[in-house]
Amino acid sequence: MSKAGREQALTSEFMRRADSWRQAIERIRRLSTKRTDDVEDALRVADDYRLLAHDLARARRLAPASRALEYLESAYAQTHASLRKTASHPGYALWSLFRDQIPAVVHELRHYIFWVTLLFIASTVAGAWLVHTYPNLIGLFASPDLIATVERGELWTESLLNVTPSSVLSLRILTNNIVVSVVAYCAGLVFGLGTFYIVGLNGLMLGCIFMFTAQHGLADGLFSFVVAHGCVELSVMCLSGAAGAAVGEALIRPGEGGRAKSFQLAAMRSGKLLLACVVLLVGAGIIEGFVSPNPDFPLWTRIVIGVGYWLFMVALLRGWLFGRSRSTRAVAV
Amino acid sequence: MNEHLSKSSIDASAGSPDLRIDSVTGVDVSLRIAGIGARAYAFTIDLFIRSVLSSAWYAVSALVYNGGRGLETPLEASPAWYLLVVTPASALYLLYHPVVEVLMRGRTPGKRMVGVRTTKHDGALPGTGAVLVRNIFRIVDSIPVMYGVGLVTAMLTRNNVRIGDLAAGTVLVYDHSNVELPEYPGERTLPGGLDNASAEILDELLQRWPTLRADARHHLARRVLARHAPDVVPAEDDASLRLQVETLLKGARA
Numbered sequence: 001m002s003k004a005g006r007e008q009a010l011t012s013e014f015m016r017r018a019d020s021w022r023q024a025i026e027r028i029r030r031l032s033t034k035r036t037d038d039v040e041d042a043l044r045v046a047d048d049y050r051l052l053a054h055d056l057a058r059a060r061r062l063a064p065a066s067r068a069l070e071y072l073e074s075a076y077a078q079t080h081a082s083l084r085k086t087a088s089h090p091g092y093a094l095w096s097l098f099r100d101q102i103p104a105v106v107h108e109l110r111h112y113i114f115w116v117t118l119l120f121i122a123s124t125v126a127g128a129w130l131v132h133t134y135p136n137l138i139g140l141f142a143s144p145d146l147i148a149t150v151e152r153g154e155l156w157t158e159s160l161l162n163v164t165p166s167s168v169l170s171l172r173i174l175t176n177n178i179v180v181s182v183v184a185y186c187a188g189l190v191f192g193l194g195t196f197y198i199v200g201l202n203g204l205m206l207g208c209i210f211m212f213t214a215q216h217g218l219a220d221g222l223f224s225f226v227v228a229h230g231c232v233e234l235s236v237m238c239l240s241g242a243a244g245a246a247v248g249e250a251l252i253r254p255g256e257g258g259r260a261k262s263f264q265l266a267a268m269r270s271g272k273l274l275l276a277c278v279v280l281l282v283g284a285g286i287i288e289g290f291v292s293p294n295p296d297f298p299l300w301t302r303i304v305i306g307v308g309y310w311l312f313m314v315a316l317l318r319g320w321l322f323g324r325s326r327s328t329r330a331v332a333v
Numbered sequence: 334m335n336e337h338l339s340k341s342s343i344d345a346s347a348g349s350p351d352l353r354i355d356s357v358t359g360v361d362v363s364l365r366i367a368g369i370g371a372r373a374y375a376f377t378i379d380l381f382i383r384s385v386l387s388s389a390w391y392a393v394s395a396l397v398y399n400g401g402r403g404l405e406t407p408l409e410a411s412p413a414w415y416l417l418v419v420t421p422a423s424a425l426y427l428l429y430h431p432v433v434e435v436l437m438r439g440r441t442p443g444k445r446m447v448g449v450r451t452t453k454h455d456g457a458l459p460g461t462g463a464v465l466v467r468n469i470f471r472i473v474d475s476i477p478v479m480y481g482v483g484l485v486t487a488m489l490t491r492n493n494v495r496i497g498d499l500a501a502g503t504v505l506v507y508d509h510s511n512v513e514l515p516e517y518p519g520e521r522t523l524p525g526g527l528d529n530a531s532a533e534i535l536d537e538l539l540q541r542w543p544t545l546r547a548d549a550r551h552h553l554a555r556r557v558l559a560r561h562a563p564d565v566v567p568a569e570d571d572a573s574l575r576l577q578v579e580t581l582l583k584g585a586r587a
Contacts, residue, residue: 053358267500
């Protein structure tokens, strides 16, 4: 028999196995769409994987430009993905995220959190000093309307509820805060400089405006407005800044895997902290919409809410709310 | 898991580099990487879908809110206007990608229509965390306009990935899960010396029959019949000609 004839015979014989490929891919589709709980099916997938690997290797040699090869490549890739898929337990995954993973990330990023917080405090002090020394500089940080309102001896926060209902105000504020946090995290991509800019600018503005209101005898009123939501809101700004700084450092000083791998690891790790930030900002937004602008809440209530929510944030980030204790941590380590 | 690139040469995605993933069987998994064309096409379809959904929600809910008197924002809008009309419409538009990709494990209707899917570097489906991080970095990819950064990054990177993919460790690959196998002569004896390659051509001709121009499909069908069934007189009308090709492929002449 000629070589070509032999190849044709081999190929024809090989194609007789097409039915077993169809059955394999049918099984994978059933399993991936969860239309079956058949244990037999699940056990057969491992055999299918070996069968498809064997036949794919033959198809690459015998039928390199055929639809059979394309079919086998696809079936093999689907089986590979299906075998590598972890079991789906959304409830447990969420619990594990808040109990173990986020506290671990906070621990890993503690130095970033410290330095970013220091940057925020330093820029707040710098902002206050700037306006104290050069009062006209407030024009760089506040709108003309805001300046005019404060110069009339009023706070712009006093009329917030007259203009917008609490629910709408909450929604706007929490959306805006979440966007700022996400941008602070993503800005870490510019080797951390973008994150430092956002954190620094926010600190500078806070210091400037507090000093400006103090110069007009309104600092107490502003403190009363800010304290309920601000404790967590400003802390979250530092946390998302720390997440962005970690991304930036991964690009500046990549590990052994290279810059791309280092960036990916840092982004995935810090992203978990960002999720906690988003959850906390939803609460802060609700407080800022319903409590902060409402004059019926006395100062002590606002302080209790602000400090209480801040302690809740600490408990969330340490995993205490989900049953994490020192002994759990030791086991996890 | 190691991955490396090679060139491959089958079908419309020919020329795209492959993502090759080592496997325990010793036979590597080969996934063809989608380029910026497929990426942009899928995004455009999704953009259309989310725009329609968002506009439809706004239109219907605004009409209901205004008692059928128009779509304008009321002069004194109540919280219900923002919470039931504006917010859901904005959320449909802005959260479409993260929500749909989480629910569909890295796929969207646009990607499905184009035939691409997101995968991790080891060939597994991306998890919720990876999908969310991939979408968060859209903020960077979309600047300054029209996904400028994302497009440039996709053009410059080895695996044609945007920054969101780099952050999440994902790749966009072609998905051939809808490829069907024809009946091969090896499975059933056919007349006319039909070999495997011819069987695939016949099957593809039948699959593409509705999309080919009538004169083109008739020309192809007659050539196939002349070669593999010379004693069959090709029919004049479309339906009979198609039936003859189907019969030839099934191996049972009418």
